[in-house]
Amino acid sequence: MPARRMTFVEALVEGIREEMRRDPNVFVLGQDIGPFGGSLRSTLGLWEEFGPARIFDTPISESAAAGLCIGAALEGLRPILDISFGEFLPSAMPQLVLHAPVVHWLTLGKARVPLTIRTKVGEGPYGGHPQCFEAWFTHVPGLKVVMPSTPADAKGLMKSAIRDDDPVLFFEHMYLYHGVRDVVPDGEHLVPIGRADVKRPGKDVTVAATAWMVHRALQAAHQFAAEGVEVEVLDLRTLAPLDVAGLLASVRRTGRLVVAHEAWKIGGLGAEVAATVAEQGFGYLKAPVVRVGAPHAPVPAHPTIRRAFLPDAQDVTDAVRAVLKYSA
Amino acid sequence: MIEDPKTAVAMHRWMVLSRVLDEACCQESAHWFPSRGEEAVPVGTFYGLRPDDVCAPGYRGSPIVFVMRGVRLEQVWAGALGKRTSFGRGRHFSFTAPIELRVLPYIAGDLGPIISQATGTAFAQKYRKSDAVTAVSFGDGTSNRGDFHEAVNLGGAWRLPIVYVIQNNHWAISMPIERATAAKRLADRAAGYGIPGVAVDGNDVLAVHAAVQEAVRRARAGHGPTLIEAETFRMRGHIAADTASYRSAAQVEEWQGRDPIRRLEERLLAAGVLSAEEAQAVWAEAAQEVGEAKAAAQRHPDILPTDLGLDEIFSTPLGGA
Numbered sequence: 001m002p003a004r005r006m007t008f009v010e011a012l013v014e015g016i017r018e019e020m021r022r023d024p025n026v027f028v029l030g031q032d033i034g035p036f037g038g039s040l041r042s043t044l045g046l047w048e049e050f051g052p053a054r055i056f057d058t059p060i061s062e063s064a065a066a067g068l069c070i071g072a073a074l075e076g077l078r079p080i081l082d083i084s085f086g087e088f089l090p091s092a093m094p095q096l097v098l099h100a101p102v103v104h105w106l107t108l109g110k111a112r113v114p115l116t117i118r119t120k121v122g123e124g125p126y127g128g129h130p131q132c133f134e135a136w137f138t139h140v141p142g143l144k145v146v147m148p149s150t151p152a153d154a155k156g157l158m159k160s161a162i163r164d165d166d167p168v169l170f171f172e173h174m175y176l177y178h179g180v181r182d183v184v185p186d187g188e189h190l191v192p193i194g195r196a197d198v199k200r201p202g203k204d205v206t207v208a209a210t211a212w213m214v215h216r217a218l219q220a221a222h223q224f225a226a227e228g229v230e231v232e233v234l235d236l237r238t239l240a241p242l243d244v245a246g247l248l249a250s251v252r253r254t255g256r257l258v259v260a261h262e263a264w265k266i267g268g269l270g271a272e273v274a275a276t277v278a279e280q281g282f283g284y285l286k287a288p289v290v291r292v293g294a295p296h297a298p299v300p301a302h303p304t305i306r307r308a309f310l311p312d313a314q315d316v317t318d319a320v321r322a323v324l325k326y327s328a
Numbered sequence: 329m330i331e332d333p334k335t336a337v338a339m340h341r342w343m344v345l346s347r348v349l350d351e352a353c354c355q356e357s358a359h360w361f362p363s364r365g366e367e368a369v370p371v372g373t374f375y376g377l378r379p380d381d382v383c384a385p386g387y388r389g390s391p392i393v394f395v396m397r398g399v400r401l402e403q404v405w406a407g408a409l410g411k412r413t414s415f416g417r418g419r420h421f422s423f424t425a426p427i428e429l430r431v432l433p434y435i436a437g438d439l440g441p442i443i444s445q446a447t448g449t450a451f452a453q454k455y456r457k458s459d460a461v462t463a464v465s466f467g468d469g470t471s472n473r474g475d476f477h478e479a480v481n482l483g484g485a486w487r488l489p490i491v492y493v494i495q496n497n498h499w500a501i502s503m504p505i506e507r508a509t510a511a512k513r514l515a516d517r518a519a520g521y522g523i524p525g526v527a528v529d530g531n532d533v534l535a536v537h538a539a540v541q542e543a544v545r546r547a548r549a550g551h552g553p554t555l556i557e558a559e560t561f562r563m564r565g566h567i568a569a570d571t572a573s574y575r576s577a578a579q580v581e582e583w584q585g586r587d588p589i590r591r592l593e594e595r596l597l598a599a600g601v602l603s604a605e606e607a608q609a610v611w612a613e614a615a616q617e618v619g620e621a622k623a624a625a626q627r628h629p630d631i632l633p634t635d636l637g638l639d640e641i642f643s644t645p646l647g648g649a
């Protein structure tokens with residue numbers, strides 16, 4: 001398949017553009033997504049191609065916008081809601097957790113909500129709105145939650161999310177947004193929802209990570225390679241429903257598991273991953289599962305304490321060393 | 329004078345049926361939300377809408393709207409009795425509706441979100457360039473939620489084809505509207521969103537219907553939303569079991585004299601549209617229909633543990649669209 005190099009956000013926009021060309025029922029709404037081009041250029045170019053019939057700038061009304069999407073979906077449309085930053089998701093919580101996820105089940109399949117909600121989280125170039133709330137949404141039945149780490153996955157998962165007949169919450173990490181250009185396949189490139197991906201194979205330790213932490217884990221894996229330790233980096237990609245089979249297969253290969261995410265450790269996705277492996281893959285484990293995540297403190301603003309707060313490659317390295325101490 | 333006797337007679341029948349059904353459901357369930365005295369709002373609002381229009385009735389008194397849209401009484405009873413034949417097979421409450429008839433369900437138990445969702449069906453109607461409209465009704469208490477304010481503002485900004493109807497029954501459980509807001513008239517809130525606000529006697533079904541139909545015409549013509557406040561009164565407690573001891577008997581008595589069904593009957597009789605015998609017959613028929621429907625629904629199968637539907641959560645299976 002022919003491919004081009006593009007940034008994470010360019011890949012996201014390409015995925016949206018292709019799906020909008022394909023299906024006239026797909027439209028985008030959100031704040032400053034029209035002529036402004038979206039916060040951090042999240043929708044750059046869409047206004048120029050699709051204009052006011054398909055691209056809708058909303059007032060600052062996250063809750064109404066989310067509810068509007070559900071109503072529009074019940075009438076057969078396929079909305080893409082651009083919530084500028086994950087920190088604004090709580091403003092739309094009732095629609096996102098009580099309403100959108102249950103429609104299909106509640107109506108015995110007579111109605112569905114093919115809604116894609118995209119939002120930016122995590123540490124970014126400007127440091128604003130960094131909080132990572134993705135774990136909250138993995139607790140809710142009926143929601144699919146994805147969080148890619150590469151431009152190719154960003155495009156492929158975006159296309160799958162838009163075609164999916166269920167609500168999909170799409171977390172876009174801000175540090176990756178305008179990062180390195182990477183190879184992205186042209187056209188019909190669909191990454192299935194519900195499948196993790198081995199980003200680097202290894203036989204000694206699995207690091208299951210999300211978004212930016214995938215890159216931190218790859219960095220750590222690279223260093224361990226010099227010591228002869230093979231770290232497998234498993235990009236979870238879909239956080240809900242978890243790819244339990246993919247996770248167990250990796251742990252079975254390596255016998256050791258570190259889970260790494262930028263969100264708070266307590267009550268985070270890592271807890272679910274660790275518990276799942278403890279329940280279903282205990283026999284594979286040669287060491288206790290170790291989690292890497294942020295300390296249980298509010299996210300600080302100043303770069304000095306922000307650096308102290310954020311989990312980094314060193315934290316992954318320390319965790320890997322901790323699980324390596326146990327021998328079979 | 330009654331301008332459109334056919335419509336008036338039809339709405340009379342629906343209101344009587346609503347009253348009889350509601351009383352019977354209150355007998356059946358201590359948790360039913362009684363609608364006695366408020367029938368003119370759902371009937372006047374949702375009567376006469378087209379099949380491609382979307383109805384989003386507030387929960388109190390909504391079953392009659394389902395019946396007006398074509399649901400059989402027996403199925404309403406199946407919901408009230410918790411039978412397997414209910415709309416959601418026991419997955420949601422009986423005051424939620426069959427989506428295939430373009431009646432928006434109460435997806436969850438929190439009040440307010442349906443106002444935004446109805447704004448969304450209106451958005452879709454406009455997106456598709458159809459002249460269909462959406463009508464949504466909700467309580468005075470719900471109109472204090474942010475959902476109301478965000479949705480009505482958005483509907484106004486985008487000139488969406490929707491009619492917002494506040495069923496102001498003066499009470500939100502034990503909270504009187506006078507203590508919930510300093511606004512004197514809830515219809516005045518429309519001014520803040522740049523749309524017309526209309527206050528109407530919510531115990532006069534003809535007035536409610538006329539106001540809503542005027543708003544529907546505006547919406548169909550592309551002139552955007554209207555906010556209607558229909559002033560009525562919650563004659564019983566919040567739920568059937570609620571004795572409403574927190575309010576004065578005098579207030580209830582005062583509203584007793586403005587019963588919407590009796591008022592319409594008196595007008596129909598005075599105008600010679602209906603005879604006393606015919607009015608009697610409407611009540612008798614309603615009682616019979618409701619009784620028969622209940623008896624039939626009682627024979628419906630019960631809900632099974634397997635109806636939990638664990639494999640029906642998602643529409644698209646995992647691993648690929």
Ligand SMILES: Cc1ncc(C[n+]2csc(CCOP(=O)(O)OP(=O)(O)O)c2C)c(N)n1
Pocket residue numbers: 388437438439440466467468469470471497499500501562566
């Ligand atoms: C968001 C939310 N808050 C509180 C409640 C609890 N509650 C259920 S009914 C009700 C009263 C609603 O009053 P109103 O909107 O005026 O409608 P009415 O009951 O008078 O018909 C309340 C407070 C709820 N269901 N949802």
